[in-house]
Amino acid sequence: MVLKLYGFPSSTCTRRVAVVLKEKNIPYELVPVDLTKNEQKNPEFVKNQPFGQVPYIVEEDGFQLFESRAIGRYIALKYAGQGTKLIPDPSDFKKTALFEQAASIELSNFDPFAYGLATEKVFKPRKGLGETDPKVVAQLTQQLEAKLDAYEQLLSKTKYLAGDEVTLADLFHLSYGAMLSVIGINVLETDKRPNVARWWKDITSRPAWQAVKDGA
Incomplete structure (x- = not known):
């Protein structure tokens, strides 16, 4: 199982996460959430993202995270040695x-x-x-x-x-x-x-x- 990105393909925040994943060469599966049908407000979605917004991610070990900038930071730190270095070493x-x-x-x-x-x-x-x-x-x-x-x-x-x-x-x-x-x-x-x-x-x-x- 690869990292799953739950979002709407053309949404600004979904693409904010996707570009980071691409820079870090991390395979991911986009799980479409249709904003035109308000699927982000469905009870099943809100269980994982209580604000009813896209995107959020789920990793292979079940770890979940939402908020696009937080996801970007997490990915950049976790995969610091892979792909483009997008965040400084915290010790600097x-x-x-x-x-x-x-x-x-x-x-x-x-x-x-x-x-x-x-x-x-x-x-x-x-x-x-x-x-x-x-x-x-x-x-x-x-x-x-x-x-x-x-x-x-x-x-x-x-x-x-x-x-x-x-x-x-x-x-x-x-x-x-x-x-x-x-x-x-x-x-x-x-x-x-x-x-x-x-x-x-x-x-x-x-x-x-x-x-x-x-x-x-």
């Missing part, structure tokens, strides 16, 4: 601190705005929760642009957010970052921020992302 305090700083940047300064834009332009209309509000889109875009100005400064000094080696902190941007271009908000690819554009082209060109970008 400075590299670990820089990694945690970069991971916090993604969670606090990117995800809320990218997720908000995806919600306003994709999820809200799809779920019948109302029409897209152009004012909200404009506000979120402006806020994200300001955050990316800081990214530009950081990425002018290092190749990736935590230094000169790719880490989970970079990969965690991929699924929602990719949605931005799909919805016509190309803030990651503009000449206005050449270092952000260079970084984004780098991480989206990785074979692991290419393998899962259209479905885990």
